[in-house]
Each structure stands twice: as structure tokens, then as C-alpha cells.
Amino acid sequence: MIRIGIVGFGVVGQGFVELLISKKNEVSKMIGDFKVEFIADSKSSISGDFELDEALKLKKMTGRLKDDKKPQELVEDAEYDVLIECSVTKLEGGDALRYIKTALKKGSHVVTSNKGPLVAEFEELMKIAEKNDVKLMYEATVGAAIPVIRVAKGYLKTFTIKSVYGILNGTCNYILSRMEEEGLDFNQVLSEAVELGIAETDASYDIEGIDAAIKLVILANTVGIRAKFDEVYRKGISYITPEAFRIANEKDYTIRLVAEASKDKLSVAPRLVKKSHPLSIKGTMNVVVFKTEEAGELYLAGRGAGKYETASAMISDMVHIYAPSS
Ligand SMILES: NC(=O)c1ccc[n+]([C@@H]2O[C@H](COP(=O)([O-])OP(=O)(O)OC[C@H]3O[C@@H](n4cnc5c(N)ncnc54)[C@H](OP(=O)(O)O)[C@@H]3O)[C@@H](O)[C@H]2O)c1
Secondary structure (H helix, E strand, O other): OEEEEEEOOOHHHHHHHHHHHHOHHHHHHHHOOEEEEEEEOOOOEEEOOOOHHHHHHHHHHHOOOOEOOOHHHHHHHOOOOEEEEOOOOOOOOHHHHHHHHHHHHOOOEEEEOOHHHHHHHHHHHHHHHHHOOOOEEOHHHOOOOOOHHHHHHOHHHHOOEEEEEEEOOHHHHHHHHHHHHHOOOHHHHHHHHHHOOOOOOOOHHHHOOHHHHHHHHHHHHHOOOOOOHHHOEEOOOOOOOHHHHHHHHHOOEEEEEEEEEEOOEEEEEEEEEEOOOHHHOOOOEEEEEEEEOOOEEEEEEEEOOOHHHHHHHHHHHHHHHHOOOO
């Protein structure tokens, strides 16, 4: 019986549990029987014998779970084989970094959607996982369900990757594509994005390129380019004007926020992109391009965020730990 602990019970954590319920039969066919031992949010938890439906209902109706036991306590003291970590992202790692370290050191696998701990201590975390003979899986952190990490670490292992680049932030891509299509200015489209729930009220994390830079650091380290957040050259999109789009359009170009990592370059900045290029993707889509020595450019694209997009990547990671060939 595989014992699962879950920390973070917001959009992604609830999505994970909903998928565990709806895909119970398929998942257990692949990895055998499993049981969720505990679920914790920032201030409450549920553990021991409980139904997953009950936890979802409680959280939706009351905003909390049954007990007062704190996440750190459960991560430290409970018995579990895999920790599903989907609490909030903090650039310096935050509490999540402690949860992940604790779990790995206890000999439990970790599946996370949280970019913070990986950006803060990528190498250190990988070393701890290796030393304790467990896996740290993080597909959901970059491009949600787009299998960039799996492809980079698996299929592309025997390729020489010269660089990796792409559109890693759906909010910026939505804003830029709307500006292009409607000739609207940045602030108008930003307000629209906030209204639609595509951007946060304080959207600086997205529009200043911080989120894209964080994902770039994770991608870079995954393909063997050592990178730290402070080393990324970063320029946001708030200075882009409709006039810039008009000029770019005349030459059949558009403007996109492009993140790129190679041996000599770590950058997130708006760039002119040929309209025929896969990077000119529209709306909230993400695209990642691996530039390889042997086969040129390989593209992976899809929806880069969302409840089930992210949670399904975590389910896939968990299954991969126990059934790597399925
Ligand atoms: N949503 C997406 O599309 C998406 C895509 C890719 C990656 N991610 C990443 O996935 C993670 C979860 O995202 P989300 O959208 O589910 O966020 P969310 O809805 O804000 O949920 C965050 C959850 O973490 C809990 N939490 C906050 N601080 C905590 C702490 N110190 N210890 C334990 N739990 C804590 C919150 O508790 P309360 O319920 O008590 O507030 C909440 O249950 C984030 O790291 C995010 O960057 C999200």
C-alpha cells in the first residue's frame, strides 16, 4: 500500500485529490493500492481514517480541514511514502523548502508543483534526494501538463541540448496577444486580464518576468545549465506599446516575452518573433523549445497552468515514481 501525504489544499491540491478519486481504478492498476494518510493546508489538516470526498467538502464549505495539526508536524511525524507538495510559491523557498527537505531526508519521495524550493536550492535538493535514494519530481512547476521535464530528463538524455527557450508565462502571453490583436494599450489589457482572472491584482510577478525567470532557472538546471535566479537578465512587458506592435507587424513579426537559457545566456525579455515561428503562440499558451545538436529544434506546447493541467502532471509524476514504464 502506497501512503500519500498532501501539503497545500488550494486549487492544485484539491484538483489532485479530485483526480485521485476519479482515476482511482486506473492509478491503482498502475501502482497498486494507495491511501492518503493526511492532507494539510496552511493552518489545518485531516489525517488517519477519512474519506477524500469528506476532505474536499469540508474545505469547500468551511475553508479549512478538521484538525489543528500543522503541516510541518505531519510532514515530520506521519508515515508516508510520497509527499505531494502544492503549497504557495516563495522565491526563497519558504516553508515548502522545509517540507520537501524533511520528506526527502525521511526517505519519502516528493512530487511538487512549487517552484520556490527548486529555484532556491535546486542542486542541494537533488543531492538530498539522491543520498536518500528517493525521487523529487517537479513536472508541474514548468508548463503544467506539458511534459518538458520528463522529455528533458528522459528522451533527450542522449541528445546534446544547446539551449532551451520558450514562452513560460501565460499571463504575459495573453496580454501581448490581446495588444497585438486589438491594438489596445498595456494597461487596458492588463485590467481585462485581471477581470478575467488571468492576472493577479498585483500582476508584477508575471509582467516583470519574475515567474518566467523562475521557470527558466528550473528548466536550465534540468538540462545541466547551472543557473540561479539572480543571474537571469530580466525585462518585463509593461513598456511595450501598440505602436511597437504596429511596427513589428509591418515586417511580419510579433512581440513575445521569451525566456532563454544556454551556456552563455540566461534571459527573460520581450523579443521580436517571426509570425510563422511556433513562439508566436497566442493567448495563455506556453511553448518550450529544445535546441539540440543532433535534431535541431523540438517544440512542446500547451496550456501552461490551470487546476487539472497542473494536478494531472502531479498524478503522472507520482505514477512515474512507482511505474516508470507506464
Ligand atoms: N494554479 C496553477 O495553475 C499552478 C500551476 C503551476 C504551479 N502552481 C503552483 O502550485 C502551488 C499551489 O498553487 P495553487 O494555485 O493551488 O495555490 P492556492 O490555491 O493559493 O493554494 C495554496 C495552498 O497552500 C496552502 N499554504 C499556504 N501557505 C502554506 C504553508 N506555509 N504551509 C502549508 N500550506 C500552505 C494554502 O492554505 P490555505 O488553504 O489555508 O490558504 C492553500 O491550501 C503553488 O506553488 C503554485 O505556484 C500552480
